Structure formats: C-alpha cells, structure tokens
Amino acid sequence: MHRIVLAVLGIAILFCLLCxxxxxxxxxxxxxxxxxxxxxxxxxxxxxxxxxCVLLFGADSLTLANPAAWMVGIFLGVSLGGAGLFGGWRLLRRR
Known part of the structure; x- marks a missing residue:
C-alpha cells in the first residue's frame, strides 16, 4: 500500500517534468x-x-526494486516520447 501512495506522490511532484x-x-x-x-x-x-499512471501502477504490481528510479524513468520516457510524437504530428499536419 505504501508504494501506491509513493506513486501518487511521485505523479504530483513530477507533473511539471511530464508537461x-x-x-x-x-x-x-x-x-x-x-x-x-x-x-x-x-x-x-x-x-x-x-x-x-498506468505504467506506474503496472510497475508497482510487478514489485520492482527501487521505485524512485522507475518512477523517474517512466516520467522521462513518457514526457520525451509524448513531446516527440506531438512535434512530429504537428509538423506532418502543417504540410
């Protein structure tokens, strides 16, 4: 249960990193x-x-070690991947 609370707290703190x-x-x-x-x-x-959120709770259900590391990794991956897909989509849409 404490990992779920940690995951929710990580989402709140890392929201700026995500956006x-x-x-x-x-x-x-x-x-x-x-x-x-x-x-x-x-x-x-x-x-x-x-x-x-889905990836965080999925990783939590797998009981992976070092939750802080996988939280930051998930947020960085989703953030940079989403920005790349958004930029590519907007550039393709402009043409």
Whole structure:
C-alpha cells in the first residue's frame, strides 16, 4: 500500500517534468508560425498523465526494486516520447 501512495506522490511532484517538453515543443512551433500549436496540449497532457499512471501502477504490481528510479524513468520516457510524437504530428499536419 505504501508504494501506491509513493506513486501518487511521485505523479504530483513530477507533473511539471511530464508537461514541460510538450509545452516547449508547442512554444517552438508557435514561434515558427503554427498559431494553433498550444490548442491540442490539453489532450496531450491528459494522455501522458494517464499513460504514466498506468505504467506506474503496472510497475508497482510487478514489485520492482527501487521505485524512485522507475518512477523517474517512466516520467522521462513518457514526457520525451509524448513531446516527440506531438512535434512530429504537428509538423506532418502543417504540410
């Protein structure tokens, strides 16, 4: 039970880490002339948060060692992967 509480606390603390790269990609696209770059961020952030929660609780159910390391790894992977997919999708949509 204490790992679930730790996972929820990690989600609250690392939320800025989760949203930061996608926001940075949207800012770069907006500066390049894509004025609607910030509009889909709400859906991107919700999707990233849900995916991170699913992965965190899945890793918790596997009882992996060192929960802090896998929490940070999951958040970094979901954050950077989501920002990359968001940037690629926006660039393909512009053409």
């Amino acid at each position: 930061g790269p996608a926001w940075y990609v949207a800012l770069r696209l907006w500066r390049r002339g894509d004025l609607d770059a910030f509009r889909p961020l709400r859906a991107v952030w919700v999707t990233q948060a849900v995916l991170a």
